[in-house]
Amino acid sequence: MTAQRNLRSLAAFLTLCRGQPSTPNHIWQLALRQLYSIRLNHHAQTLRSETSQPATEQQALSAKDFRFAIVASGWHDSIVSRLIAGARDALEELLAAETAVEIFRVPGSFEIPLCALKAAESGKFDAVICLGVIIRGETPHFDYIAAETARGIGEASLKTGVPLLFGVITADNIDQAIDRAGEKLNNKGFEAARAAVELVNLYREVFTK
Numbered sequence: 001m002t003a004q005r006n007l008r009s010l011a012a013f014l015t016l017c018r019g020q021p022s023t024p025n026h027i028w029q030l031a032l033r034q035l036y037s038i039r040l041n042h043h044a045q046t047l048r049s050e051t052s053q054p055a056t057e058q059q060a061l062s063a064k065d066f067r068f069a070i071v072a073s074g075w076h077d078s079i080v081s082r083l084i085a086g087a088r089d090a091l092e093e094l095l096a097a098e099t100a101v102e103i104f105r106v107p108g109s110f111e112i113p114l115c116a117l118k119a120a121e122s123g124k125f126d127a128v129i130c131l132g133v134i135i136r137g138e139t140p141h142f143d144y145i146a147a148e149t150a151r152g153i154g155e156a157s158l159k160t161g162v163p164l165l166f167g168v169i170t171a172d173n174i175d176q177a178i179d180r181a182g183e184k185l186n187n188k189g190f191e192a193a194r195a196a197v198e199l200v201n202l203y204r205e206v207f208t209k
């Protein structure tokens with residue numbers, strides 16, 4: 001709407017200039033600058049609307065016939081439970097069978113990588129969705145746990161060739177963590193599960209003989 005209004009006022013201005021015997025150079029420059037800024041605004045608006053949803057949002061995505069493991073930690077259980085629910089919602093929405101999803105609970109996020117590695121190595125799952133909540137405390141503990149959890153999950157994925165999804169919230173405080181365990185794409189569990197489905201489809205499509 002703003003771009004349209006700007007464009008209208010620029011058009012009115014140019015019409016006015018056309019009626020003048022000679023329009024000074026700097027006025028034309030002003031008009032050109034205005035036109036350029038309208039173009040930039042329009043471009044930014046388009047980019048914003050394109051990036052607000054993952055590209056796959058527009059594609060037909062299906063979790064049918066795939067199997068998923070969810071590895072979830074026990075610390076901050078009320079928030080982790082929301083991540084599990086979010087992941088289940090996404091998988092159900094994408095038509096995964098209830099029996100195609102297995103949940104494994106570990107004590108804390110630090111324990112996620114090994115369990116995820118074992119699940120991936122079992123050959124029973126097409127993807128492993130890792131869920132946890134790590135909240136910054138007053139000691140450097142947070143940094144060690146967060147770094148090791150991320151590193152371990154990434155390493156297990158590369159080692160096994162199975163997609164392992166990082167649905168672990170690392171937050172400065174409990175409110176930040178709750179914000180990331182909301183509805184649909186505001187829920188890291190939902191987001192990770194959708195990404196899992198996206199990946200298994202991609203790998204089956206592209207890398208299967």
Ligand code: DLZ
Pocket residue numbers: 073074075076107108109110111132133134135136137141142145
């Ligand atoms: C010890 C600990 C701390 C301080 N904070 C968290 C946390 O915010 N989130 C989490 O998932 N786990 C935490 N843990 C537990 C560790 O992950 C791990 O379970 C223990 O250090 C035992 O190995």
